[in-house]
Amino acid sequence: MVDDIEKQVATYMHGSDFGDPQIKEQMTKELRQRLVEAKAEGRPLRVYCGYDVTAPDLHLGHTITIRKLRQFQDFGHDVTFVIGTFTTLIGDPSDRDEARVMALEERVKQNAQSYAEQAFKILDKKKTHVRYNYDWLSKLTFTDVISMASCFTVQQFLVRDRIQKRLEKNDPIWLREFLYPLAQGYDAFHLKADVQLGATEQLFNLMACRRLQEAFGQKPQVCLTFPVLVGIDGVDRMSKSRGNYIGIAEPPQTIYGKTMSIPDNILIQYFTLLSDAPIEEIKQMTSDIDNKKVNPMDLKKRLAKELVTRFYSAKEAQEAEKHFEKTVQNKELPDEIEEYELKQTISISQLLAQSGLAASRSEAVRLIKQGAVTINGEKIADANQIVSKGATIKVGKRRYLKTI
C-alpha cells in the first residue's frame, strides 16, 4: 500500500520543475499526504490541467502535461481536461481590437472541439472528463469577482518578474492580466481540485488557485509544474504562432521530419520531456553524444519514431521513417507525388505559382535563379521553359509535383 503510493509519487514528480527546490519538496510532501488521505477515504484524486485555446491544434508542448494526466489516469485517478474557453478570452491582451475579440469567441469554440479530440490521442476517452470553463466562469457576478479579488494584494502581482520587467520598460500591463489568476483559481475551486498541473511559468497562477481555494474553505490543491518545451527552432517556446511547433495531429511524415529538424543541442531535453525512455538511458545518451559514440541523427530517428508511434501507430512510424530516408537521406523521389493537371501550355514559373509550389510568380523566378528547381532531375535555368505532361518537378528539398 505505502509502496504503491511511493511509486505514484515518483512517477508524478518525474520531470517536474518548480524553479525552486523548496517548493518541490513541499509539493512532494503534500502530494504524498493527499494520496494517503484519498486512499483512506476510498476515493481517487481529482486531477486537472487547463489549456487555453488560441490555436486549433495541440502540439508537443501540451503533451507534457497531458501525458502526466494520463499517468494519473493509469493509477485510477479522476482526470479532468479543462478547456479554457473563458480564460482564453482574457488571456492574451495583445489581441485587443473589438472585431478580433468577436472573431476570437468563434475561434475558441471551434478550437475547443479539436482540442478535446486530439487530447484523446493520449488520454483514455472513457475515463476523462472534458470541461469548458466558460460554463461556470461566465456565470460569475461582479460580486464574486470582488470577493476573489479580496484575496490578493497588488504587491503580490507586482513582484512577478515579468511584470517588473514591463514596469521598467514602461510597457503596458493590463488589468485583465491580473484577473486571469482569479479565473483560473475559480476553476480549481469549482472542480474541487486535489492536484493541478501546469507549465513552470504557471506556478504563480497555480499558487493563486491555492489561496482562493483556502479562502473559500477548500483544502488547497497540490501544484505540479513542468518545464516549458522549447520549439523546433531551439530558441523560443513551442507555439503555433511562432511556427516552431510539432502538432500532434500533423501527418506522420511531418511529425517525423520536423523532429529530425530539431537542433542537436535540444535533443536530450526532448527525450527527457517527451519520451518514454528511462532516465538511465537518457543519461547514457548524453554521455554517448559527448564522447561521439553515437550519431545524434540516430537518436533523433528513434525519438521521431517514438512520437509518430504514439500519435499514430508503429506501422505508420515505420513508413514515415522510410519516407524520410528515401527523400531526404538518399534524395530519391517519394512514393507518392501530388499530381497537377496541365490545361494549357504554361511555363515552369507560371506552373510553380499556379500550383502553389511557389507563393508568386516572382518567387518562382527567384527559386529558378537559385537553382532550386528541377524537371525530371534536370536543373533548369530558364523561367520561361515550357512544361510538358508527365514531368516530375522538384522545388527545393521537399516539394514535388507531377504534371498530367
Next chain:
RNA sequence: GGAGGGAUGCCGGAGCGGCCAAUCGGAGCAGACUGUAAAUCUGCCGCCCUAAGGGCUACGCAAGUUCGAAUCUUGCUCCCUCCA
C-alpha cells in the same frame, strides 16, 4: 483633465525631402557542405510583365506643399507612458 511618445514590410526595429521596394536583426526560403529537414557558410527575401529592362502597389487614414515625400504641413483614427 494635463504633459509627452508612437503608428514602417511576417516580427522586432532603423530611416526623418531625392542615392528608399526601404539599413540592420530574427523568422522564412534557396544553394553549398554534411551526420539529418542539425550545425556552419553564402545568397534570396512586395507584386506583375516573354524580365537586358520596364511597370504597379507599399511606410496608420485623408488632403496639401514640392520637379520629387516613409521623410515637411494640416486634419482624422488608433495606441502607449507619465502626472492628476
